[in-house]
Each structure stands twice: as structure tokens, then as C-alpha cells.
Amino acid sequence: MGYFTDEQMNQLEESPYVLKVHRKVVCFSAHFKEVLWNEVQSGKDPRQAITELGIDPDINLEPQVTQLLYDSRSESHPLKC
Numbered sequence: 001m002g003y004f005t006d007e008q009m010n011q012l013e014e015s016p017y018v019l020k021v022h023r024k025v026v027c028f029s030a031h032f033k034e035v036l037w038n039e040v041q042s043g044k045d046p047r048q049a050i051t052e053l054g055i056d057p058d059i060n061l062e063p064q065v066t067q068l069l070y071d072s073r074s075e076s077h078p079l080k081c
Helices: 006-013 030-041 046-052 062-073
Strands: 018-021 026-028
Touching (some): 006 018, 026 030, 030 046
16 A cells, blocks of 8 residues: 555545544544445445545555455454544
8 A cells, every 4th residue: 555645635634534644544433434334234335335425436545445344344343443
């Protein structure tokens, strides 16, 4: 995973689902994680779910979202940041 540009960081920070943005990592709110997990569990593609939550899927979040979903499988509740 690469670094986020200043523009991408600013865009991510505008989302109500983002708590904090670092150059390489985004901390999502618990609500985002729960909604994303529920959407994926209902059969929705993660990229589509992210788009519907108002986050640009062209920002390279795939590795982080994939890890978030993978880790959530081993817990009874979605991940903490």
C-alpha cells in the first residue's frame, strides 16, 4: 500500500465515517465498520458498499478494507481502529 496524497487525505477527512487519516492508514468509525460488515455479509461487493457510504473507491483503500473485513471474521463485532 502506498501513501495517500494530500488531496486524498483531505477528501477522506471530509467523510463522517473517518476518524483520522495518516499517510498510510485511515481510522474508520465503528459505525462505518459495522455498516460495511453488514453490507458485505448481505452479499454486496465491498467496493460498491464503500461507494454507497460516500467514500471514493479510487483511493487505494482496498488493502486496508480487505484486512478490516478479514479481521472482522474472527471477531463477533466489527473491528476497532
